[in-house]
Amino acid sequence: MSEVLSPTKTPKVGFVSLGCPKALTDSELILTQLSAEGYQTSKTFEGADLVIVNTCGFIDDAVKESLDTIGEALAGNGRVIVTGCLGARSAEGGGNLVRAMHPSVLAVTGPHATQEVMDAVHSHCPKPHDPFMDLVPGAFGEAGVKLTPRHYAYLKISEGCNHRCTFCIIPSMRGDLVSRPVGDVLKEARALFEGGVKELLVISQDTSAYGVDVKYRTGFWDGRPVKTRMLDLVQALGDLAAPHGAWVRLHYVYPYPSVDEVIALMATGHVLPYLDVPFQHSHPDVLKRMKRPASGEKNLERIERWRDACPELVVRSTFIAGFPGETEEEFQHLLDFVREAQIDRAGCFAYSAVDGAAANELPGMLPLELREERRARFMAVAEEVSTARLRRRVGATMQVLVDAAPGLGRKGGVGRSYADAPEIDGTVQLLPPEKISKTLKVGEFTRARIVGTQGHDLVALPV
Numbered sequence: 079m080s081e082v083l084s085p086t087k088t089p090k091v092g093f094v095s096l097g098c099p100k101a102l103t104d105s106e107l108i109l110t111q112l113s114a115e116g117y118q119t120s121k122t123f124e125g126a127d128l129v130i131v132n133t134c135g136f137i138d139d140a141v142k143e144s145l146d147t148i149g150e151a152l153a154g155n156g157r158v159i160v161t162g163c164l165g166a167r168s169a170e171g172g173g174n175l176v177r178a179m180h181p182s183v184l185a186v187t188g189p190h191a192t193q194e195v196m197d198a199v200h201s202h203c204p205k206p207h208d209p210f211m212d213l214v215p216g217a218f219g220e221a222g223v224k225l226t227p228r229h230y231a232y233l234k235i236s237e238g239c240n241h242r243c244t245f246c247i248i249p250s251m252r253g254d255l256v257s258r259p260v261g262d263v264l265k266e267a268r269a270l271f272e273g274g275v276k277e278l279l280v281i282s283q284d285t286s287a288y289g290v291d292v293k294y295r296t297g298f299w300d301g302r303p304v305k306t307r308m309l310d311l312v313q314a315l316g317d318l319a320a321p322h323g324a325w326v327r328l329h330y331v332y333p334y335p336s337v338d339e340v341i342a343l344m345a346t347g348h349v350l351p352y353l354d355v356p357f358q359h360s361h362p363d364v365l366k367r368m369k370r371p372a373s374g375e376k377n378l379e380r381i382e383r384w385r386d387a388c389p390e391l392v393v394r395s396t397f398i399a400g401f402p403g404e405t406e407e408e409f410q411h412l413l414d415f416v417r418e419a420q421i422d423r424a425g426c427f428a429y430s431a432v433d434g435a436a437a438n439e440l441p442g443m444l445p446l447e448l449r450e451e452r453r454a455r456f457m458a459v460a461e462e463v464s465t466a467r468l469r470r471r472v473g474a475t476m477q478v479l480v481d482a483a484p485g486l487g488r489k490g491g492v493g494r495s496y497a498d499a500p501e502i503d504g505t506v507q508l509l510p511p512e513k514i515s516k517t518l519k520v521g522e523f524t525r526a527r528i529v530g531t532q533g534h535d536l537v538a539l540p541v
């Protein structure tokens with residue numbers, strides 16, 4: 079049996095967070111709870127009493143990175159709790175994959191399991207008794223510990239997914255859609271804005287499906303009824319952001335007709351005119367083989383209508399090239415779609431088989447070289463479209479949120495416009511301001527005149 083620590087010294091927990099923004103918000107919940115209970119964090123494996131590794135299991139590289147990190151934590155510390163998507167994966171031939179690879183881990187949970195992780199922490203490293211902290215409910219506020227810079231934050235509105243896309247194993251790891259109560263989501267959003275957040279990034283597996291699981295139940299917020307529904311949530315988030323001059327950005331939205339109403343809120347500037355829509359493909363037959371949500375929608379016409387209603391709209395998307403059975407003609411359809419839909423920001427994966435995905439059984443797996451070649455051809459077209467759209471901004475003045483500005487920006491800095499989500503899109507490279515009195519501060523907005531482009535980035539002069 080493993081050693082249980084005496085509660086007389088302040089226990090320290092090491093934490094490694096891997097994976098997507100959704101995993102990051104799970105990490106934030108666990109760290110918030112650890113802090114609220116008086117645990118300290120350790121920057122090294124060696125200096126910790128135990129280590130928690132929040133893993134990712136989405137693609138093979140992520141699985142390898144997660145398993146390697148668990149191995150490093152075991153070598154450096156020996157007392158390791160594993161949580162996250164990889165924790166929910168089975169090994170070939172049955173049993174838990176993490177336990178099969180690393181039998182000495184103390185505990186393994188799936189994603190979104192703060193309480194189970196805390197139970198495991200308590201049994202291997204009892205919580206310190208703090209008579210004051212124990213009496214203060216919610217001592218760390220509704221917003222909790224954040225792993226993002228102070229000026230932006232992810233807001234997770236639901237967990238899991240009701241779809242069954244054939245290339246994806248998320249539903250098997252995270253389960254069906256569970257929407258957070260709308261009152262809780264808005265409470266967290268308000269705390270984040272009050273805590274200085276200037277950009278709120280709404281995330282989930284399927285933001286447009288928010289509330290489907292609870293039949294769009296009416297919840298309460300500030301004594302008023304609010305429906306658990308994307309449109310009502312977005313309206314309320316825009317209302318909360320306005321007094322702080324903050325941005326609300328929407329990720330993982332599917333092109334359902336209901337999104338049209340959200341575009342109207344973007345056109346009036348209520349929330350950012352930015353939509354992250356993971357199309358994955360354009361050809362109806364490929365979308366059917368992928369079992370994509372909204373695969374019957376006429377996506378090109380829909381985007382055109384969105385752009386008519388909101389000309390500033392920026393569309394980001396991800397795609398898969400070389401899906402099983404993809405013909406050259408189907409692939410050409412995809413290239414035409416990216417050109418015609420004028421996708422502002424596109425990412426593309428060459429299809430790769432994920433353990434446990436239904437698509438592995440589909441006929442017509444393409445050779446790796448062909449999948450990679452199509453990905454490269456796709457990216458060449460996507461970059462052409464993207465850079466042409468960027469060049470159209472030269473001469474405009476835009477609002478830019480400053481992410482970095484050493485020396486108050488005297489030598490310039492780096493920021494983002496409404497068209498750039500952190501980590502995944504480009505940036506605005508800020509030149510030193512001409513006016514000597516003008517300074518740039520991280521987490522604040524500046525106006526900037528776009529003077530050029532540089533790859534995926536804009537170059538701008540703060541004004």
Ligand code: SF4
Pocket residue numbers: 239240241242243246247248249283284371
């Ligand atoms: S919509 Fe499809 S790809 Fe996205 S999480 Fe659900 S099953 Fe996976």
